[in-house]
Amino acid sequence: MTGWEIFLTAAIKTVAAFAFLLTLTIILVWFERKTVADLQNRIGPNRAGPWGLLQTVADGAKLLFKESVTPRKVEFGLYIAAPVAALVPALLIFLVVPIGRPFHIGDRLIDLSGTDLNIGLLYILALSSLAVYAVVLAGWSSGSKYPLLGAVRASAQMISYEAAMGLALVPLILFTGTTSLKQIVEIQGGSFGDTFLPAWNVVLIPSFLIFFIAGIAETNRAPFDLVEAESEIVGGYHTEYSGFRFAMFFLAEYINIFNIAAITVTLFLGGWHGPTFGLGAPFDWVLPIFWFLAKSMALVFVFVWVRATLPRMRYDQLMSFGWKRLIPVSLLWIALSTLAIGVRRMGLPWT
C-alpha cells in the first residue's frame, strides 16, 4: 500500500472508532440505567425519545450548558489536564481490539481493528496503567480533602488489581504464544477436536475469571467502587469537577467498561468468531461484528448485574482480596498451566 492509502485507512479507522465509542457510550449509559431499574423493580428513564433512549444525549447537553466551577485551591494546569488524561487512554485502548473478520477491498485486506500491534497485550496493560495518572492528577490538583483521599485509594486499588490482571494473562500467552490480539482471535477459530464446542480460550477459566474481576476493579465499578464511595468520600477524585469536565470522566468510565468487556471477549470468548450459517457475503463479515457486539454487551450486562447485586466492599477487604487471593491464585494458576502446557507441547521433562 502506498503512503496515501495507509494514511487514509488509518484516518477512517480512527474516526470510525471514535464515533463508534461515543455512540456506544450513549447507549451504554441508557442500557445500564434501564437494566438497573429493571433489576430494582423500577422503570428508569422513559421520557426522552423512544424508551428513554435519548436520555443520555439530554444529560450530555445539560452538562455542556452547566457551569464548570473551578474551586479556589486548584492547580489549574493539572486540574484541566486530568479529564483529558482519563479520556485519551480509554479511547486508545479500543484501537487494538479487532471487532470483526478482516475483509477485502479490491486486493487489499482490511483489518476491522484500529491497528494490529504485535505487543497488543502489553499495550493494553500499559495504557490501563496510564489511567491511574488521571485519577491521581485529578485528586491531587483539586486541592480538596475528599478528592485527595479518593485518588490515593484509587491508585492503590488500581495498581493492586493491575498486577493480578497481568498475571492472569500469562497462561493465555503461554497457550497462544502471541500477544497480538488479532492472532489471539484467529487461534480461537474452529472447535475442539470433533466436538461442536468452539475452541475459545475460555478453557483457561481461572485466567478468565481473574481477568474479568480485576477488570471490574480497574474500572472502579461496584463492588470495587471505593474510589467514589459517596458515603465516605463524596464523589472521590472527581468531587471538585462539574459541567463537561465531569462528563469527560463519565465518558472515560463507560468507554473503559466497554473496553474491558471487549478485551475479555477477544481474549477468552472467541472475539468475533461465531456461526455464520454459511450465508455468504455480506453476512460473513456482518455477522462476526454482531457476534462481537453481542458477546461484549453480554459482559457489560454482567458488569451492571454485579453492580445491582453486590454491596460495596470495605477497603481492607478490597486490598486483601487483591493481594491475598487474586495474586496468589493467579501465581498458582500460572504454575499449573505452565506445567500442563509444557507437558502437552514438549513431553515430560525427563523423556
Add this chain to the structure above:
Amino acid sequence: MNLILATGFLVSRCEGSRVTLADYLPIGMMLVFGIGFATVIMWLSWRIAPNNPTPEKLAPYECGIVPLQEPVQRFPVKFYIVAMLFVIFDVELVFLFAWAVRFESFGWAGIGAMGIFVILLLETLVYVWKRGALDWNVARRGRNRRIVVDSLEDAA
C-alpha cells in the same frame, strides 16, 4: 500533506520488517483526536455555560461547611509499600510475558529458571504478608490488636 509524506517515509523506513511504524499511525491520530475533542468541547462548554463564581461556590468541598484545614499531605506508609510491591510484580510480569511468548524454545530449563524467579517473588509476597504489611484493618494487626483489645477490656 506533510503528514502523508511522513507516513510514506515511515513505511519506507520499515520496509522488510513485519511490524512497521505505520501500525502506530492510528494510535497517534487517536491521541491527537482525543486531545483535540476534549479541548474543543471544554472550550465550547466554557463559552456557552454561565460563569457566576461566588466565594462560597469556589471553596473546596466540605459537605457545605467552611473547610477548617488543608487536605492531608501525608499518607500511611502502607500506600508506598503497595506501590513498591506493584513495581516488583510489574517487573516480574515484563519478564514473564517475554518468556511466555516463546517458552517452548527455552524448554524445561526455561520453565525451571522462571519457576525459581517466580518463587523468589512469591517469597517477597509471603514475607510482606506475614509481616502484616498487607493488613489494612488496623485492629487485626498484632500489636495494635492488643492495644485495641486492651482498651476495650479496660472500658468494659
Add this chain to the structure above:
Amino acid sequence: MNEIAFLPIAAEILLLGGAVLILMAAVTLNLGPRTWAIIAGTTLGLSFLVAWVQWWRIDDVGSQIHYTGDFLRTPMVVMDYFSVFGGGLVIAAGGIALLGGWRLVGSLEKRGAEYVALVLLAVAGLHIMVISANLILMFIGLETASIALYVVAGFTRDRPDSDEAAIKYFLLGSFASALFLYGIALTYAATGSTSIYGPTGIVAFFAERAITEPGVLLIGIALMIVGLGFKVSAAPFHQWAPDVYQGAPGAAVPLMASGVKIAGFAAMARVLTVAFDASISDWAQVISALAALSVVVGTLFAIAQSDFKRMLAYSGVAHAGFMLTALVAGQSGVPGLWFYLGTYAFQLIGTFIIASIISGAAGGASPLDSYRGLAKRSPVLAGALAVLMLAMGGIPLTAGFVGKVGVFAAAIDAGYLWLAIVGLVSAVAGLFFYLRLIVLAYFNDPDPALADEPITAPRSSRLALAVCVSFTFLFGVLPWPLLNLTSEALPL
C-alpha cells in the same frame, strides 16, 4: 543455551537461598536467631567451600569463561584464580563481619532476620562484582550490594544518626552508581561491547585495533574510576565514609567497610588491568594522582579526628590510597593489592568489632576518650587493639608491614618512585594516630566514671576478633602461604 554451569555461580545461589530460607523461617515458622545463625553459617561456610572446589577445578581444567546469549557469545561470569580468591575473601570477610556483629541481631527482634538476609544478599552482590566478566553484570552486583548496605546503614532507625548515615550513603552512593553506569555506556560507545572477555569483548577489541580518538573511552574509564573510587572511599570521593561509619549500626560497619573495599578493588583491578590494559599509560596517571591524594588526605584528616570510627574511616581513605598505589603497576601489582586487601580487611573488621564492643552494637559515636586506660579495664581487648593498630600502621612482624612492602615495591617497579615516597612519608605520619590509641589504652588512666564498668563482649564477637587478630599476626610473621596464594591469583 540449555547447559548452565552452576559451579561458578554456586556461591550466589547458596547465599540467595540462605537469605530466602532465613526470611521464611522467621515469618512462617517463627524460628529465632539461633536458626538464622545456623542457616547463615551453613550458607557462608558452604559458599567458602565452593571457593576451594573452584580453585581445584581451575587447577584441573584451567580458567573458564562462561557465556550466555545468542550463540553463547556474551561472557557473563569468569572463573579464574583472581575471581576465586576475591570471592573467597569476600565470603570470609562477610562471614567474620556477621559473626562479630551478631549481638545486633538479637536486639532487633523480628527485624533481625531481615538484617541477616540483607547481609547475605550484600555478600552475594559483592561476590558477583568479583566474578563478573561483563560490565553490566558487575553493575548489577554493585547495586545489589549497595542497596542492601544502604538499608543496613539505616537499620537502627530509632537513632537519627543512623538515618542520616543511610540517607547520605544512599544519595551519594546512587550518584556514584550512576556515574559508573554512565562510564559503562561510554565504554560501550567506544568499544562496542560491555563484555571484558570473549570474541567480541573489550580485550579482543583492543587486540585487534588501536583507538584513534580515545576521547569517549577516556571519559568512560574516568567515570568508572570515579564510581568505583567512591565505593572504596578513595579521596576525593571519600566524604561519605566518616559519617556513614559513625552513624550506621556499629555491628554492621565491618562488612560495609571491608567487603565493599575488597569487591570494589577487585572490580577496579578487573576493569583497569584487564579490560583497559591497553591504555594503561592513560589511567595509571589518574590512579597515581588519586593514590597520592588519598594517602595524604586520609592521613592528615585522621590525625585531626577525636572519634575512633571517624579516625578509622579516614585511615581507610589512606589505606585505599596504598592499594591504589599497587594498581598503578597494572597486572603485576595485583598480588600486592590482594595481599594488602586480604590482610587489611581483617584488621578493619577487627578494629570495628572492638569499636562495637566499646560503644555498643547499635553504634553511634565512639570518642577516643572511651579508650583511655583500656588496658586496665580489659587487657585482652587492649592487646588486640594494639596488634591491629600496629598492623594498620605497618610495623614489622604484622601483616600490615608485608602488605605495604608489596605495594610500594610494585609502584617502584612500575616507575612510580615519587608515589612510593609519598606513601612512605604518609605511613610514618600515620603512625601518630595509630600509636596514639595504644598510648591512650596503656599509659592513661580510665575515665573514673567508666573505670569500674566491666566490658562485656559476647562470645561471637570474641571469636571473630580472635580470628582477625591471629590472621594479622600470623601473616605478619609467616606471610609466605598467603604471598604464594596471591601471586597465583591473577586475572585471566
